[in-house]
Amino acid sequence: DVVLTQTPPTLSATIGQSVSISCRSSQSLLHSNGNTYLNWLLQRPGQPPQLLIYLVSRLESGVPNRFSGSGSGTDFTLKISGVEAEDLGVYYCVQSTHAPWTFGGGTKLELK
Amino acid sequence: EVQLVESGEGLVQPGSSMKLSCVASGFTFSNYGMNWIRQAPKKGLEWIALIYYDSSSKYYADSVKGRFTISRDNSKNTLYLEMNSLRSEDTAMYYCARGYFDYWGQGVMVTVSS
Secondary structure, X not given: OOOEEEEOOEEEEOOOOXXXXXEEEOOOOEOOOOOEOEEEEEEOOOXXXXXXXXXXOEEOOOOOOOEEEEEEOOXXXXXXXXXXXXXXXXXXXXXXXXXXXXXXXXXXXXXX | OOEEEEEOOEEEOOOOOEEEEEEEEOOOHHHXXXXXXXXXXXXXXXXXXXXXXXXXXXXXXXXXXXXXXXEEEOOOOEEEEEEOOOOHHHOEEEEEEEOOOOOEOOOEEEEEOO
């Protein structure tokens, strides 16, 4: 099974600060169809997760453009350009290139 | 508006069975693969099962393989998760999610305890 390793596990930021989260895969997430099925989710306290980014870098409808995703193969990054209070919670990467799908361990974004 | 509504929440004893449902609305259910994901208290997300749009393929996490069965009824826009031989470590919030995780239900809590 694909293992996704997220770093750091916890991130402390001030409002307005830019931060990045890394997601490293144990094998390439490039599908034979040419797509890379790596998504980023945010789970706010007490809420189900919500999709932020799909196919590595595509912004889900309604998600602010301060969120961006990049990467390829086995290394991926989520960047938040100017953290806002509503961004606090746990971020997860998830892959759906290789069954069974797998989630990263999560990165908790806290206020400093 | 896309909605996924889970039901079947409850407290059960170890070794018993339980069935969860997820009713979908606001999209053509029969066009999408569907997933079950769980989250143990204070833990991360764990994907546990996937079913293709036409039920032609099903996949399971090793932790539930042989005990849990995912199924769907496209005529009822409903996804199911049948859980047998439940263990204390199956205690978690269970979510259904569409396709590539673009829509999620609110989740139902399953507690396995004597």
